Amino acid sequence: MPTIRYAARPVEQRRDREVAATSVGAWSTSVTATFETDPEVVAAVLPPPLEPGEVPVVKVGISRVDLGRGLPSFGAGTFAVAARHAGNDGFYPLVMPMSTEQSVIGGRETFGEPKKLAQITLDLDGDALAASVTRMGTTIIEVTGDLGAELPVPPAEERLDFYFKFLRAPDGDGFDDDPWLVYCTRHTETRAHRMVDGTLVLRDSRFDPVADLPVRGPVTITLSERRTRQTGRLVERVPAADLAPFAHQRYDDLSPLGKDD
Numbered sequence: 001m002p003t004i005r006y007a008a009r010p011v012e013q014r015r016d017r018e019v020a021a022t023s024v025g026a027w028s029t030s031v032t033a034t035f036e037t038d039p040e041v042v043a044a045v046l047p048p049p050l051e052p053g054e055v056p057v058v059k060v061g062i063s064r065v066d067l068g069r070g071l072p073s074f075g076a077g078t079f080a081v082a083a084r085h086a087g088n089d090g091f092y093p094l095v096m097p098m099s100t101e102q103s104v105i106g107g108r109e110t111f112g113e114p115k116k117l118a119q120i121t122l123d124l125d126g127d128a129l130a131a132s133v134t135r136m137g138t139t140i141i142e143v144t145g146d147l148g149a150e151l152p153v154p155p156a157e158e159r160l161d162f163y164f165k166f167l168r169a170p171d172g173d174g175f176d177d178d179p180w181l182v183y184c185t186r187h188t189e190t191r192a193h194r195m196v197d198g199t200l201v202l203r204d205s206r207f208d209p210v211a212d213l214p215v216r217g218p219v220t221i222t223l224s225e226r227r228t229r230q231t232g233r234l235v236e237r238v239p240a241a242d243l244a245p246f247a248h249q250r251y252d253d254l255s256p257l258g259k260d261d
Helices: 017-024 039-045 101-111 240-250
Strands: 027-036 057-065 074-085 088-098 115-117 119-125 128-135 138-150 157-165 180-202 216-237
Touching: 027 119, 027 180, 039 074, 057 119, 057 128, 057 138, 074 119, 074 157, 088 101, 101 115, 101 216, 138 216
Parallel strands: 088 115, 088 157
Antiparallel strands: 027 057, 027 216, 057 074, 074 088, 119 128, 128 138, 138 180, 157 180, 180 216
16 A cells, blocks of 8 residues: 555654744844833733833844755744743744744744744845845835944853644634643844844734834844744643733734725
8 A cells, every 4th residue: 555644643753843843043133122112012912921121112023934954944023022921031922923823823832822924025235135024915124224234143042932722613703712822932142243224114904913013212223143043831821811812913804995894
């Protein structure tokens, strides 16, 4: 009988490829823009038990990830706000755009990452930089500018992201079970780091309302070459009633008017 690839696999052939991929670490070229916004806006977008960080910082990232081994690179992004839980400081991503289906599905199902498919570009023409994230016909994030001075390469560091892992109930009433708060620890190594003299543009979209977070003060933009390994763990159950008002952050409302009919 020929091999049936949909058939059950033996134990030695079973592994979570998402965990394996994120544990290895791939080099990426990444532009990062940070700015302060209104404290009340950050507080409004954070589900409990998360609390605002000490400073209302928004972090925007656009990356081109090199998988090596002759595989094509892919685009990755994040739009996150500073947050805190149980004395631990980190970031809570509101959306994590990705350019491939594989990177979306694995991250959402394994870690609870708020990933969505998007068209992502990061181009360098000499010292000119152009990076963007486009979803549902709108370029929601755009960074343009010129590379500036080289900066000291930061030491290896650990960064914390907060996610919520849940599935919506098939009958449309809430979730299958109380969601989990997930800690995702990112172990990051950097080999190049430069300042960017540039501009960040956040455009309005009813699917991804990044423009609702106003820019207050200067925007700091850098370009880095780095690789990241990540590990995730379940921390605590979150009452479904606490997270239900925020579940819409992860989904696109495709109704004609962007609201219930």
